Amino acid sequence: MEKFVFLEHTADAKFQAFGEAIEECFENSALALNSIEADLESVKPMHKKEIHAQGETQEELLHRFLEEMHFAMETEQMLFSKFEVKINGNSVSAEAWGEPIDTAKHEIKSHVKAITWNSFFLKKEKKKWVAQVVCDT
Amino acid sequence: MSHVKKSNFKQIKKGIWESPKKGNMRVPLRIFATEKLFGEIEEGAVEQQKNVATLPGIQSASLGMPDMHWGYGFSIGGVAAFDEKENGIVSPGGVGFDINCGVRLIRTNLKSSELKPKMKELLDKLFELVPAGVGGKGKIRLSRDELGEMFGKGAEYAVARGYGWKQDLKCTEENGKMENSDSAKVSDKAFTRGMPQAGTLGSGNHFVEVQRVEEIFDEETAEKFGLFKGQAVVMLHSGSRGAGHQIATDYISVMLKAMEKYKISVPDKQLACAPISSEEGQDYIKAMNCGTNYAFANRQAMTHWIREGFERVLGRKAEDMEMSVVYDICHNVAKFEKHTVDGKEKEVLVHRKGATRAMPAGRKENPDLYITTGHPALIPGSMGTPSYVLVGTETGLKESFASVCHGAGRVMSRHAAMKLKRGEQVKKELEAKGEVIKGASYAGLAEEMPEAYKDIDEVIKSVELSGIGRKITKHVPLAVMKG
Numbered sequence: 001m002e003k004f005v006f007l008e009h010t011a012d013a014k015f016q017a018f019g020e021a022i023e024e025c026f027e028n029s030a031l032a033l034n035s036i037e038a039d040l041e042s043v044k045p046m047h048k049k050e051i052h053a054q055g056e057t058q059e060e061l062l063h064r065f066l067e068e069m070h071f072a073m074e075t076e077q078m079l080f081s082k083f084e085v086k087i088n089g090n091s092v093s094a095e096a097w098g099e100p101i102d103t104a105k106h107e108i109k110s111h112v113k114a115i116t117w118n119s120f121f122l123k124k125e126k127k128k129w130v131a132q133v134v135c136d137t
Numbered sequence: 138m139s140h141v142k143k144s145n146f147k148q149i150k151k152g153i154w155e156s157p158k159k160g161n162m163r164v165p166l167r168i169f170a171t172e173k174l175f176g177e178i179e180e181g182a183v184e185q186q187k188n189v190a191t192l193p194g195i196q197s198a199s200l201g202m203p204d205m206h207w208g209y210g211f212s213i214g215g216v217a218a219f220d221e222k223e224n225g226i227v228s229p230g231g232v233g234f235d236i237n238c239g240v241r242l243i244r245t246n247l248k249s250s251e252l253k254p255k256m257k258e259l260l261d262k263l264f265e266l267v268p269a270g271v272g273g274k275g276k277i278r279l280s281r282d283e284l285g286e287m288f289g290k291g292a293e294y295a296v297a298r299g300y301g302w303k304q305d306l307k308c309t310e311e312n313g314k315m316e317n318s319d320s321a322k323v324s325d326k327a328f329t330r331g332m333p334q335a336g337t338l339g340s341g342n343h344f345v346e347v348q349r350v351e352e353i354f355d356e357e358t359a360e361k362f363g364l365f366k367g368q369a370v371v372m373l374h375s376g377s378r379g380a381g382h383q384i385a386t387d388y389i390s391v392m393l394k395a396m397e398k399y400k401i402s403v404p405d406k407q408l409a410c411a412p413i414s415s416e417e418g419q420d421y422i423k424a425m426n427c428g429t430n431y432a433f434a435n436r437q438a439m440t441h442w443i444r445e446g447f448e449r450v451l452g453r454k455a456e457d458m459e460m461s462v463v464y465d466i467c468h469n470v471a472k473f474e475k476h477t478v479d480g481k482e483k484e485v486l487v488h489r490k491g492a493t494r495a496m497p498a499g500r501k502e503n504p505d506l507y508i509t510t511g512h513p514a515l516i517p518g519s520m521g522t523p524s525y526v527l528v529g530t531e532t533g534l535k536e537s538f539a540s541v542c543h544g545a546g547r548v549m550s551r552h553a554a555m556k557l558k559r560g561e562q563v564k565k566e567l568e569a570k571g572e573v574i575k576g577a578s579y580a581g582l583a584e585e586m587p588e589a590y591k592d593i594d595e596v597i598k599s600v601e602l603s604g605i606g607r608k609i610t611k612h613v614p615l616a617v618m619k620g
Contacts, residue, residue: 009550012209067386074379075329109580110551111340113382114234117389117406118209134209136234136382137341137551 001128004032013112014119014134025122025129026062026092027083030069033115034080034098036135037073038106045082045097053092059122062131065092066115073112077101110137141178148172152603153536155198156183161404162190168201169537169603174595177548178205182212188404189217193412194225196478196485200537202492203599204546204591208233210407213491213547216540218476220485221413226401227421228410229392231488233469234385236428238376240493240515241309241436241465242526243443245458249349249369249615252451256347259450260573260616263345266442269338269577269620277336277438284332284380288320291430292465295437300336301444302461305437307504309465310494310512313433318426323380324387327424330379331431336438338620340577342544342585343375344517345443348524348612358510358528358609362463370612371443371460372524373436374517375620376469381428388421413486422471429470436465463526464513468493468543474502476538485538492540495529495606500539514606516597519545519590520574520582520617521567525597526610533605541606545593551584558583567617576619585619 004017015032019025034040053068055061065085072078080098101108113136122131146154146168154175156166166186168175182205189211190199196218205214210230219225252259268275277298279287287294292306292313306312338345350368353359364370377384392409395417396402401410411417440462444455451458471488478485487494495514496502503512511528518524522545533539549557560579563586567574576582600606 006552008553009207012550013552071326071330071383103578107580108578109555110584113341114386116209116234117230117393117409120406136209 003028009134012134013137017131019129020127022058022129023085023087025131026065026085026087029062029066029131029133030080030083030096033066033069033112033135034073036110036112036137038079038108040079040081042106043079043081043098046099047097049076049078049080049096051094051096054090056090059120061090061092062122063115063117063120065094066133069096070112070115072096079106112137139180140176141180141183143176150603152599156187158190162187164190164195164198166190166201167198168205169605170203170599171595171602174203174591174599177591179207181207185210185212186215188408189215191404192217192219192226192228192408192410193401194219194223196220200540202540202542203596204542204544206546206548210405211488211490214542215490216488216492216538218485218487218538219413220483225413225486226410227413227418227471227486228408228488229385229388229421230407230409231490232385232425232471233490234382235376235469236381236384236425237432237467238469239432239436239465239467240517241373241440242463242513242515243371243373243440243460244363244463245369245460247369247458248367250367252347252369255450256573256616259347259446260575260618262446262450263443263618264575266446267338267345267439267618268336269618274333275336279332279335281328281332284328284335285320287335287434288323288427288430289318290314291433292437295434300438300441305440305462307506308462309433310467313437313465315426315429317423318430319423320427322420322424323384323427327380327383327387330383334378334380336435337378338375338439339378340581340620342519343620344520345618346372346614347616348372349615350610351523351613352611354608354610361510362513362526362609363461364463364526364610372515372517373439373443375432375435375439377428377432378435380431384424384428388424391417391421425471429467433465464515466493466515487538489540491543493543494539495527495533495541496539497529497531497534513609514541516542517544518593519587520585520619521570521572521587521614522590522593524612525608527600527606527608530604530607536603537605541600542596545590545596547589548591549589554586554589555580555583557588558586572614573616581619
């Protein structure tokens with residue numbers, strides 16, 4: 001199964017991420033978010049950062065999780081390439097693995113300003129979970 | 138992406154296209170464009186501006202500027218005014234994540250020909266002095282208290298810290314400071330993002346550009362703006378960075394909850410909003426004004442470094458080179474203004490998301506210096522294409538809540554642009570045209586290639602055809618520093 005795909009959007013970066021389990025869909029969403037900013041092949045999972053979020057619905061939980069992930073990326077100046085997500089009711093706890101941004105090593109593609117609510121969804125289709133996200137870049 | 142369905146629209150006046158209200162729309166949709174440009178507008182952008190027409194308290198019409206394109210929530214290039222007395226709302230999505238993304242124009246008394254031999258050196262110096270790029274850390278290290286002060290005082294705070302001249306404030310919209318702000322309404326997260334980024338340019342389409350004034354369309358007004366043919370000027374395009382992005386993110390969450398409370402439903406969650414009169418609405422306005430002030434202060438600090446760059450390379454004082462600010466103006470903001478709607482004067486909250494205010498002569502929003510001309514409305518081109526200075530008109534005041542376009546408007550996604558050409562190639566092509574260019578990353582250059590944007594000349598033609606603005610000068614790029 002594909003982890004994520006980018007879709008056309010004039011102003012911004014739009015993607016769909018997939019997973020057999022909801023946790024995997026969260027992980028692949030985080031992977032897609034990081035890959036907007038840089039080519040992740042060059043990002044080694046060297047340092048761990050814990051990410052926590054809460055949401056009243058599964059959709060809100062994913063949105064908050066991505067917001068927290070983005071906040072960590074910007075304020076810690078990190079890129080992440082490996083994730084382990086645990087969901088417990090209304091909470092998500094995740095380990096994100098990556099390394100500090102180093103422009104000599106990582107080719108920076110663009111910078112995400114925010115995770116928008118435009119066309120945002122998380123749903124289960126037959127056998128897989130699908131998330132759709134538009135990021136303002 | 139499919140283009141606009143023309144059959145749904147009628148050209149009601151020259152260059153003004155109207156789609157009547159339908160379904161849940163409270164007002165019609167009006168788009169300002171030449172026939173050519175109108176035909177190229179994406180249906181997705183039209184749908185988004187129709188969604189805006191459903192919001193409570195909207196006045197007159199939901200508006201699309203000629204550079205409108207597909208965004209999220211509001212289209213980019215969307216304008217809408219709301220009346221508090223008719224349960225009108227305020228929407229963070231109608232301002233955008235980059236609160237007070239805006240433009241500043243700095244003049245010189247130099248002819249561009251005098252600068253030419255030094256252009257590469259000048260660009261390198263600006264790149265060294267103005268902090269830019271993805272995650273670019275600032276040179277101003279602010280404590281939390283200092284940032285709180287900057288949120289409250291805007292450009293005035295930067296001047297007090299020695300960045301720029303006192304007289305710069307008189308040539309900045311709102312004197313560089315929105316009064317109704319309260320940093321207690323700004324989250325810890327926004328403080329955390331804002332502290333290291335003060336005075337930085339940012340990435341995306343933000344830039345510092347040295348330009349030549351190529352054409353003058355109105356000698357008298359241009360002279361009042363301090364502009365002459367062949368002159369070297371500097372245009373700066375930037376916003377409120379992570380602080381503004383976080384304020385918007387936080388308040389969209391607040392509004393999503395508030396909508397249940399106030400029984401408002403919206404067709405797109407990104408349009409999340411609350412009544413202007415509500416606590417949530419008032420809190421957002423105060424926090425938004427902090428973001429606006431932060432961006433004014435950023436452009437003020439960068440003005441100082443731009444002057445320093447000129448001084449170091451040319452060996453003259455900025456004062457001798459008469460490097461004063463022509464104007465500084467927001468194009469992502471919501472402001473309370475008096476407008477006449479259906480023959481009645483009202484105070485409305487005008488949301489401009491990717492649209493520039495253009496108040497005509499006589500309006501009190503103009504600084505004293507420009508009261509007889511109307512303030513300059515600064516319209517940046519995309520990288521490698523011309524920029525314009527416009528002024529507002531009485532027609533604009535009537536038809537567009539005194540708003541014009543904010544740039545060229547994208548036609549190609551950033552990803553599509555990067556697939557089409559590599560950054561190295563974009564740089565080579567622009568250099569072949571005689572421009573000097575420097576970017577923080579090649580990918581950044583690729584996504585901003587000229588082909589990714591609408592034809593700015595056609596956008597300006599649309600403004601003039603519909604009569605909502607008048608062109609004063611046209612500038613061409615000589616050297617570009619891209620974040």
